[in-house]
Amino acid sequence: LGFDDIQGYMSAKNPYFGSVIGRVANRISEASYDYNGFKHYLSKNCGPNTLHGGVRGFDKKIWNAQIVNQNALWMSYTSPDLEEGFPGDLEVIIKYVLTRCNYLVLRICASTNKVTPVNITNHSYFNLAGHETGAEGLYEHDLKIFTNKYTELDQEFSLPTGRVLSVKNTAYDFRKFSNIGEAIKKSESKGIDINYCFMKDTLKTIARVKHAASGRSLQLYSNQTGVQLYTSNYVDNIQGKKGVVYQKHAALCLEPQGYPDAVNIKKFPPQWLHPKDAYEHIIVYKFRVEKLADSENEPEKQETKGKAQTEVKGSKAREKRGKGGGKSASSGEAGSSGSEKKYRKGKKKG
Structure with missing residues (x-):
């Protein structure tokens, strides 16, 4: 889903179509957090809470663009100290690479000069039946998510309670390919907006949609410990590209991320980025036009660490080869930022 022009993406009505979300994706309770005894107050844009980085998060910013080569684009943005209440200057580079095997690889790199929470994601909406098919098309999709745990939410603000529960006997159970339309009907709120939990922060298969x-x-890969499944529950009469009006359940989002509200729930995997460390989030989208096998014996581990990892490494090599001839679409050169330099020295996942 998307718009025909930049005005649509910059509109306050844009429900994050194709957006980069940051500094911190998902919700932060009471728009605040405590770090080492100091209380940080953030902007409120979801009742008393912060959602997707605040009032003017990364999705509302104009990023610098550098065309590295015909298959690679670097986007960069420096979030200044105390933007939306978050401490430290945060330099971010997002590297988009389309590989020869039709993998779209996103590498999100960031560095800071003060300790700050970082949890950046991509908020693209997908409807494989076609963006114009709406809910009818979405209900025809089948989904498989490669985990059996999710974070429980409260009823008032959809904030995590701190409990991690099993998907068994819930509408959220996609351990085997299951129809999305049927799952939505079973859900209490007639829509799904939930974080699934993964044990490892290494590149792995997150989900498959067909x-x-x-x-x-x-097929979606990521190195993050969570992924948010969202079924466009609040999309309402949005004028999109080619004159299509998007409504509720027009598409689904699979947003790789850290656990929501981890800054306030200490037992969740931490999301603190320190000045001497580098944040790296890898997202890989694999598209194809053929039916996916639903065999429980399918070698997921081998495929993930094999082909997907090879595509990520190949994307890095193509960046290096093409960087010298890159063209900048703005005054900022993406390749010259501090986050890229720190990324080369050493990596630390958010």
Whole structure:
């Protein structure tokens, strides 16, 4: 889903179509957090809470762009100290690379001069039946998510309670390919907006989506410990590209991320970025037009560490080869930022 022009993306009505979300994706309770005894207050844009980075998060910023080569684009942005209440200057580079095997690789790198929480994601909306097919098309999708745990939410503000629960006997159980339309009907709120939990912060298969009628499929990889499944529950009469009006359940989002509200729930995996460390988030989208096998014996581990990892390494090599001839689309050169230099010295996942 998306818009025909930049005005649509900059509009206050944009429900984050295709957006980069930061500094911190998802919700932060009471728009505040405590670090080493000091209380940090953030902007409120979701009742008393902070959602997706605040009032003017990364999705509302104009980023510097550098065309590295015909298959690679670098986007950079420096978030100044105390923007939306977050401490420290945060330099961010996002590297988009389309590989020869039709993998879209996103590498999100960041560095800071003060300790700050970082949890950046991509908020793209997908409808493999076609963006114009709406809820009818979405309900035809089948989904598989490679975990059996999710973070429980409260009823008032959809904030994590701190409990991690099993998906068994819930509408959130996608351990095997399951129909999204049926799952939405079973959900209490007639829509899904939940974080799934993963044990490891290494590159792995997160989810698979398929649309049988068209044969289109999407496979998602990430090195994060969570992924948010969102079924466009609050999309309402949005004028999109080619004149299409998007409504509720027009698409689904799979947003790789850290656990929501981790800054306030100490037992969740931490999201603190320190000045001498570097943040790196890898997202890989694999698209194809053929039916996905649903075999429980399918070698997921081998495929993930093999082909996807190879595509990520290949994308890095292509960046280096093409960087010298890159063209900047703005005054900022993405390749010259501090986050890229720190990324080369050593990496630390958020």
